[in-house]
Amino acid sequence: MTVLVVGASGSTGSKLVEQLLAEKHKVKVIVRSPEKLPESWTINDDLQIISASLLELSDTEISTIVSDCNAVASCLGHNMSWKGIYGKPRRLVTDATRRLCNAVTSNNLQSPTKFVLMNTTGNRNRDLNEPISFAQKCVIGLLRLLLPPHVDNEKAADYLRTQIGQNNNPIEWVAVRPDGLINEEEVTDYEIHSSPIRSAIFNAGKVSRINVGHFMASLITDDTLWEKWKGQMPVIYSTSH
Template sequence: MTTLIVGASGATGRLLVEELLNRGQTVKIVVRSLDSLPKAIKTHANLVVIEASILDISDAEMARHVRGCHAVVSCLGHNLTFRGLFGGPHRLVADATRRLCDAIRANEPAGPIKFILMNTTGNSNRDLNERISLAQKCVIGLLRVLLPPHLDNEKAADYLRINVGQNDPAIEWAAVRPDGLTDDTEVSEYKIHTSPTRSAIFDAGTTSRINVAHFMAKLISADITWGKWQGKMPVIYNAASA
């Protein structure tokens, strides 16, 4: 199996790269720089590196990079700096999602390709009646106006829900929603839910990045896990805060 990962140099992306390589998969990564990746990953025989900014790649190149992949994963996000939060590109995640899906379709694959988006519990799955308090709705409304990355995450998931939907012949998808991210060093017990079980704003739980990487790797490699969650937006919590 071959998986293409964008955002592979990020805190969660590089853990997913390592997890998939340890499982014997071939991994393609699109990164602007290899500096943040450990030497063991950079020199791995099953790693294919594409050094580029994802939004600078042409449509034809994007289709070529996606060709032959069984899964595509976006771990893209905005850096938690003033420039990362308020500078461009404001639609990094949404635009990359759209362009990667276009590239998958351009190749006319014989069967559907898995697309996995790393998202957030702050974004509701509007295919479901996920109840949130009025206070949380007000805060989320402010975040849409004041913090461009939040709206970007919503738009990316909405593209999958609306534009790809449940019956696209080329793409099947899942949007993984972790809560407050932590940097644990080992995989621990975690729980997966259809919808949040606590308030992302007023009662946030915790999710270790390494658990997110482990779950996404299961989505890619285990048909039973994928069959349960494809076309959905699973929420992942560490078991201690589930």
């Protein structure tokens, strides 16, 4: 299996890449600063490193990159700096999702390509009746006004829900919603729910980045798990937190 991972140099994306390489899959990554990658990646024959900014690539270049990929995974996010939050590109995750999906569609492949998006539990799945409190609605409203990355995450998931939808022949998708992200060295037990079981704002749970990477890799490689969650926005929590 060949998988393209964007956002591979990030804290969660790197965990996903490591999971896929450990299972001996072929992995492509698009990174702006390849010199920051682990040395073990640069000498791994199963890893192809493409040095570029995704949004600066042409449509033809992206189509060529994804043409032999069975799956595409996006772990893109905004840097938690003033420039990262309020600078351009404001729609990094959404624009990347749209362009990658367009590239997959343009190749007219025989079987569907899996698309896995790392999202956030602060974003509701509007295909479901996910109730949230009035107080949380107020906070989310403020986040939309004050934090462009939150809107970007919402719009990226909405693109998959409304533009790709549930019956798109070229693309099947899952948007993974982690709760509060933490760092741990090893994969631990975790649980998956179709909707949040606690408030993302007032009673957030925890999940390790390596567990998120493990779940995303499992979705990509385990067809039974994929059939269970495709077209949905599962929420992941570490059970020890």
